[in-house]
Amino acid sequence: MPPRHDLPILGQDVRERSDAARNREALLSAAQELVDRCGVEAVTMDAVAASAGVGKGTVFRRFRSRAGLMAALLDQFEADWQAQVISGPPPLGPGAPPLERLLAFGRSRLEQNLRGAALIRAALDGAMTRNYAVYSFAATHLRYLLDELEVAGDIALLATDLMAPLEVVILQQQIEIEGMSVERIAAGWEDLALRIIARRRT
Amino acid sequence: MPPRHDLPILGQDVRERSDAARNREALLSAAQELVDRCGVEAVTMDAVAASAGVGKGTVFRRFRSRAGLMAALLDQFEADWQAQVISGPPPLGPGAPPLERLLAFGRSRLEQNLRGAALIRAALDGAMTRNYAVYSFAATHLRYLLDELEVAGDIALLATDLMAPLEVVILQQQIEIEGMSVERIAAGWEDLALRIIARRRT
DNA sequence: AATGAAAACGGACCACGGTCCGTTTAGCCG
DNA sequence: CGGCTAAACGGACCGTGGTCCGTTTTCATT
Incomplete structure (x- = not known):
């Protein structure tokens, strides 16, 4: 059987891997925390990453940019x-x-x-x-x-x-x-x- | 006689030093040149400074920011x-x-x-x-x-x-x-x- | 011309956004 | 359970905006 090449059908939601979902949560709440405590300007990508306990690359994969x-x-x-x-x-x-x-x-x-x-x-x-x-x-x-x-x-x-x-x-x-x-x-x-x-x- | 403390009167134009004026000109035309030839994104502060033959600090003194x-x-x-x-x-x-x-x-x-x-x-x-x-x-x-x-x-x-x-x-x-x-x-x-x-x- | 002070200069330096790629992990299938 | 693949991860690395401070220049006054 040839390998399957499931092109994602538009509208069919691609399952998010569990670690990815967990990290998204962590990042969002870390960012929100930073906003609440220090204001929007304090929301540095490094700070968010560190505060959520993940690497910087992960933040950018999830959200593309600041x-x-x-x-x-x-x-x-x-x-x-x-x-x-x-x-x-x-x-x-x-x-x-x-x-x-x-x-x-x-x-x-x-x-x-x-x-x-x-x-x-x-x-x-x-x-x-x-x-x-x-x-x-x-x-x-x-x-x-x-x-x-x-x-x-x-x-x-x-x-x-x-x-x-x-x-x-x-x-x-x-x-x-x-x-x-x-x-x-x-x-x-x-x-x-x-x-x-x-x-x-x- | 005590040293004079001419606070600049509002509206009275403060004379621009000759080197400053010259550099402003050079910077503006260098920047314009960059825009025309490579587009707005290519206008880097370093590039403008180098292209105008002045230091980077000068660009920022004149224009505050990009x-x-x-x-x-x-x-x-x-x-x-x-x-x-x-x-x-x-x-x-x-x-x-x-x-x-x-x-x-x-x-x-x-x-x-x-x-x-x-x-x-x-x-x-x-x-x-x-x-x-x-x-x-x-x-x-x-x-x-x-x-x-x-x-x-x-x-x-x-x-x-x-x-x-x-x-x-x-x-x-x-x-x-x-x-x-x-x-x-x-x-x-x-x-x-x-x-x-x-x-x-x- | 000499002088002195304010202003301008320049480039080393820092912080932050964004990329890259070798490594790890989730999750499916036999 | 073991193995395989695609996805996610992490952090070193780079470019650029912006600051800082020791040095140089201008120019008014004498």
């Missing part, structure tokens, strides 16, 4: 928020009318981005593109809301238009350099949202 | 565009009605950001905040146009809302990952602009 590791931490950080959107109380969660959900989305996303600012920037740092998974959830939800509101136009682009001003780089410039208050920015986002959804279908 | 050097190159890159806005032909330059200038601004800015993408990302890389000078010109002009159009609301924030979707990180995601065409994005920007300026003062 940005990749940060993205993994970011995924964990976002899990709560995503849960609140999917099944939390209104108006952020389901149950409220779409417009209220939209406004709650904006406010909440603004705060979430500010909370995770350091992590988000670190996850973007040398990466050619941002972690798509994290971004994708919010964008999809936003498109859904715009559709519910029967907004006319290119929904995908309008969703981007609403997410873009909440980008961390922009928020930090507004707050730290131009001295704007978070309240003002939040109010501005609501205004933008209203202008965008003013044009309806039908 | 991001700072890139920002300086970006300033040069933007000079042409700024000139076109200030005194070029309409509709980008003065002379056309504000709405036409606004639409020309969006299209032109979109293309400019794509052209300078690599430089812009490199200039943002490890920096705590983006190069303010470059950003500031475009933002100021945009606020002026919105004001001319008698747009109601928080003009500064609305200007940001219009600049944000043109951010390189976002454009690259749309084009390279989501596969959108530049044409579609440009059309989407016009649509956004029209929605935003729909609410007028008076």
Whole structure:
């Protein structure tokens, strides 16, 4: 019988070896610990490796790069928020009318981005593109809301238009350099949202 | 007579020593040369220093960091565009009605950001905040146009809302990952602009 | 011209991200 | 259980960004 050449079928999850899984866990919690205790800047690949008791090469095999590791931490950080959107109380969660959900989305996303600012920037740092998974959830939800509101136009682009001003780089410039208050920015986002959804279908 | 302690008065330009000026020139053109011949990634601080015939420390004194050097190159890159806005032909330059200038601004800015993408990302890389000078010109002009159009609301924030979707990180995601065409994005920007300026003062 | 002090210079040095490759281990199969 | 293969491991190694400090240069003042 010829040797088998199982090319991994797309979507079929490739079993992770037990030691690999164990190390992934150890690395993630070591990294999280470092973030909590000393801040994002202190998260050195050597430090994480040492703290998790594995070699440096292992860290890079698992996460590709420092940005990749940060993205993994970011995924964990976002899990709560995503849960609140999917099944939390209104108006952020389901149950409220779409417009209220939209406004709650904006406010909440603004705060979430500010909370995770350091992590988000670190996850973007040398990466050619941002972690798509994290971004994708919010964008999809936003498109859904715009559709519910029967907004006319290119929904995908309008969703981007609403997410873009909440980008961390922009928020930090507004707050730290131009001295704007978070309240003002939040109010501005609501205004933008209203202008965008003013044009309806039908 | 006691030694003089001239604290530099703000706004009074501190004379640059002749050797310093010479080296700045040499460094900038060496860096530009490297960008042109080998791309942004090839611009190593050592390479620039060697190519300009100065020590590495000098590069860092002048530009603080790699991001700072890139920002300086970006300033040069933007000079042409700024000139076109200030005194070029309409509709980008003065002379056309504000709405036409606004639409020309969006299209032109979109293309400019794509052209300078690599430089812009490199200039943002490890920096705590983006190069303010470059950003500031475009933002100021945009606020002026919105004001001319008698747009109601928080003009500064609305200007940001219009600049944000043109951010390189976002454009690259749309084009390279989501596969959108530049044409579609440009059309989407016009649509956004029209929605935003729909609410007028008076 | 001499002089003195502030500013600029240069390159050795360090820390961190990322790679490479020889070694070890998990897990399947006979 | 023994053996085999693919995967995972680890840490030496490299390149690059950034700092530091002893040396050199500029230039204002006399």
